[in-house]
Structure formats: structure tokens, C-alpha cells
Amino acid sequence: MECGGGRLPDVMGAAGIGAGGESGYYFRRRVVPTAAGVLGLTYGRGAFVCVMSDFTIMRRDAILAVSSPNVTSGSIGEAGSLEELGGAQVHGKITGLVDKIVDSDHEALEAIRKFLSYLPDHNRVAPTRISVPSGADKAAVELPNLIPDERRKTYDIRLAIEAVVDPGSFFELKGSFARSAVTGLARLNGQSIGVIATNPRYKGGALDAGSCSKITNFVVLCDSFNIPLIFLADTPGFLIGMEAERRGMAGKIMNFLAAVEEATVPKLALVLRKSFGQAYINMGGGKADETAAWFSSEISFMDPKIAASVIFTGNADDNGKSLEHLATELSADTTPYSLAEPYFAHAIIDPRDTRSYLISRLAIHSRSLTNGVGEHRMANWPPVSF
Numbered sequence: 341m342e343c344g345g346g347r348l349p350d351v352m353g354a355a356g357i358g359a360g361g362e363s364g365y366y367f368r369r370r371v372v373p374t375a376a377g378v379l380g381l382t383y384g385r386g387a388f389v390c391v392m393s394d395f396t397i398m399r400r401d402a403i404l405a406v407s408s409p410n411v412t413s414g415s416i417g418e419a420g421s422l423e424e425l426g427g428a429q430v431h432g433k434i435t436g437l438v439d440k441i442v443d444s445d446h447e448a449l450e451a452i453r454k455f456l457s458y459l460p461d462h463n464r465v466a467p468t469r470i471s472v473p474s475g476a477d478k479a480a481v482e483l484p485n486l487i488p489d490e491r492r493k494t495y496d497i498r499l500a501i502e503a504v505v506d507p508g509s510f511f512e513l514k515g516s517f518a519r520s521a522v523t524g525l526a527r528l529n530g531q532s533i534g535v536i537a538t539n540p541r542y543k544g545g546a547l548d549a550g551s552c553s554k555i556t557n558f559v560v561l562c563d564s565f566n567i568p569l570i571f572l573a574d575t576p577g578f579l580i581g582m583e584a585e586r587r588g589m590a591g592k593i594m595n596f597l598a599a600v601e602e603a604t605v606p607k608l609a610l611v612l613r614k615s616f617g618q619a620y621i622n623m624g625g626g627k628a629d630e631t632a633a634w635f636s637s638e639i640s641f642m643d644p645k646i647a648a649s650v651i652f653t654g655n656a657d658d659n660g661k662s663l664e665h666l667a668t669e670l671s672a673d674t675t676p677y678s679l680a681e682p683y684f685a686h687a688i689i690d691p692r693d694t695r696s697y698l699i700s701r702l703a704i705h706s707r708s709l710t711n712g713v714g715e716h717r718m719a720n721w722p723p724v725s726f
Contacts, residue, residue: 342379342402343386368392370564370719373459377448378402378438381422391437392723394561395455395513397448398438400428436517436554437724454511458525458532459565463719466566466712467532472506476529479503480695487574487691491614491638497522497539497574500612504572504695506530513558518550519543520579523558525567529699531706534562537572538623540613546579547619552592555622559599560721566714568606568702571624577617597622599721604714606705608698611676612691614638625684629705632687632697633676640674 368374376393381403390396390404398404405426423429431438439455442448460467479502486499502510505526512524519542524535536555538545547555562569578584578593600607600622609624611633620639625631633639679685689697706712 341376341382341386341390343382343384368723370394370463370560370716372462373456373565375452375455377445377452378404379445379448383407387426394459394565395452396438397440397442397451398428398431399445399448400441400443403427404431404437432516434517436514436550439513441516455525458511458527458567463565463716464713466709469530469532470527472530473508476506477695479507481692483691483694487613489636491574492544494540494544496541497537497545497572501526501535501537501572504528504698505533505535510535514554518548518554520545521547521551521554523554528570528695528702531702532567533702534558534567534569535572536569536623538575538619540574543579545575546577547575547622548579549584549587549589549592552578552589552596552622556592556596556599557724559596559603560718563599563603563605563714564716564719566605566709566712568706569603569608569624569628570698570702571607571609571628572612573609573615573620573623573625574612575615575619575623577619593618593622597627599718600624600627602717604709604717606702606708608632608701608705610634610694610698611637611639616640629708630686630701631679631684632689632701633679633685634691634694635676635688636691637676638674639676639679 373395374393375395375397376390378390378396378398379402380399382390383403383405384407387404387406403422403426421427428438428441432441440451442451458467483500483503486503487495498510498512501522501524505528509527510524511526512522514523520539522535522537522539526533526535536558538547538551559569561567578589580589607624607628609628609631611620611625611631613634614637615623615625615633616639621627625639676685676688680688687697
């Protein structure tokens, strides 16, 4: 796409705008995958087509905006550079409307080809399976070395994802936007999957409003095109506070949860190190076809230390217990075994068995679909839910 928007001599006047309303068609039901490249100055309907697509890639020097600077300066007196108006950094990091940023048209076309390789030709068939690279199971045994035992230490979850999925298959989407959440396509034992993970490297893995929207849109994509979902949680919960509330956090959380509940593709949820609060549920806990946890993980309504500080009101409580003692007591029931006892967790696994466990569970739950095709309940979801 390289589009200047509407040609003014054609669209001015009542008849011009009326023709746009009569003949224009903006909504797209997700039946076949669509991809768009922003490869130059792109305004108006060209911009709308791009953001309605399943995958949008942008050349680093391109511009994506509703109107050109000539319009904005003339109508609202706002001055600024093209890059400030709708450059790659704006849409890659701030708005999240672009999935990837590249340096050339050639790279853009290559990325589009790769994206489409994970998807079926249309929504009535399953994505094509490919052969599994040799040695695909070796990296997963290193998971305990990739993730620190101390849950307050940070690490990059993408290293763990790459150790679990087929080598070289992870294709991240919106990598520069809302970085405490990671979304991307990959293959597991040759089968296309969608990966949703929290990333402790950013904001400690706490999910903010942008993360909720990012995940919601990704769930819609995968459910629309029969791609199973795998959730990897290592999160202290949702990021709260005044800024979060002003961004409509409660609504973002519920949109996210609605998408997870409505998705009919196989869903597997795994707690890696910790998962607290409502984020545990949104990240598939109790909502997925199977919920599992590493044997060393912690699960609770909130961090026990924070819970103790909420309950504690002085130097000691009514029973003479200190803040530290109360936090220790509250930590006693946070093990995954307490989750498994009432069968809220279906499996407790060794981190080194993560890949083999996910492959075996995916094989079982994929059989619940007829020819690998889901119900596509979210095919009509709005094209952008930010």
C-alpha cells in the first residue's frame, strides 16, 4: 500500500461522500487470511485497509495515518513531522497497529510469505503441517537454566519459547508494542500454534492495557484460522493504578477474557514460575482445555508478601504474628499441588518435560476438532480492539 487517500475532486460534495457510503465496504469477516504492507505514504482508505488486515508490516521510512499533514495543519492547526504523525516508531511501539517493521520492500514481502506459511488458505481447513527439524527436542532440557529459580529475577521469555517450539519457527508479532506480553506464531512438532506468554523482562511480566489488547487481537487471529493456542504464564498479575484505570483496564481485561473463553481451538495453559490474580485466569488457568504447572511454580490470588501487607495493620496481628510470619503462612498453599488436589491443575510437570507434554496434549485436543477446524466464533470481532 502506498496511497494518498481520496482524490479531492472526486470525493468533495454530497454526491462524492454519498458514493463512498453506498459503494464502500469496510468490514471483513475472517474467511481468508489477509496481509498488508505499508510501503510508502499511506493515508485514508489505504490506512484503513492496512489496519483491518490480519498482518500488517511497515517499511521503516513509510507513513501510516488517517490524513496527511496538509489536512491536519489546515483543519486543527497542528504541526509536526511525518514520522511524528504516523511513522514506524509510532505504530510499532505506541499504537500497536503494525505487526513488524522492516527496512525494505523485499524484507516486507519475505515477512508476508512467512506469516502466510503458518495459516491455512481459508478457514475451512487446518494449517499445513510440516516436517520436524532434527534435534528439535534438545533445547527444551535447558529450560531450568534459562529461567531463574528466584521469581523476582528477570529473564527474556522468548528464549524459553524458542527452546520449546520447533527450532527457528517462532515468528513474533507486535514485538515492540506492550512488551510485557509476547505473541507469535510457531510450530510444535510440525503443527502451527499460537504462543501467548508474559515476559518478566518488561514490567516484571505484569500485563497492562496494551498487553490485554495485543493478546485479544492475537486470540481472534488464531481462533479464526484454526490455530491452537498455548499460554505460558510467569506473571505477578495485571498492572494496576491510576494510569491503568484511565486506559479502561477493567474493560481491557474482560475483552481479553471473553476472547479466551470464546475461542474454540485447542487451548493449553502452563504456569512456569508464578501466576497471580485475575491474570492467572486470563492466561488460560481454568479456561484452557488443560491447565498445567511446573512443580516449582506458585499460584495464588496475589503475591503472598503483598497480601500480608494488606492484612497486617501493626507490629503484630491479634495472634502476635509478624508480617514475615504471616507472609510465610500465606505462601503455604501457593504450590501447584494445592491447585492439583481439587483437579484445577491437570498435570504438574518437570520443566524439562515441557515440550513433550505440550506435544502430547496438543495431539489429544486437536482430535476434538472436525478436520482441525474450529467454530470461528470471533471471525466477526472488530478488526482492531485497541
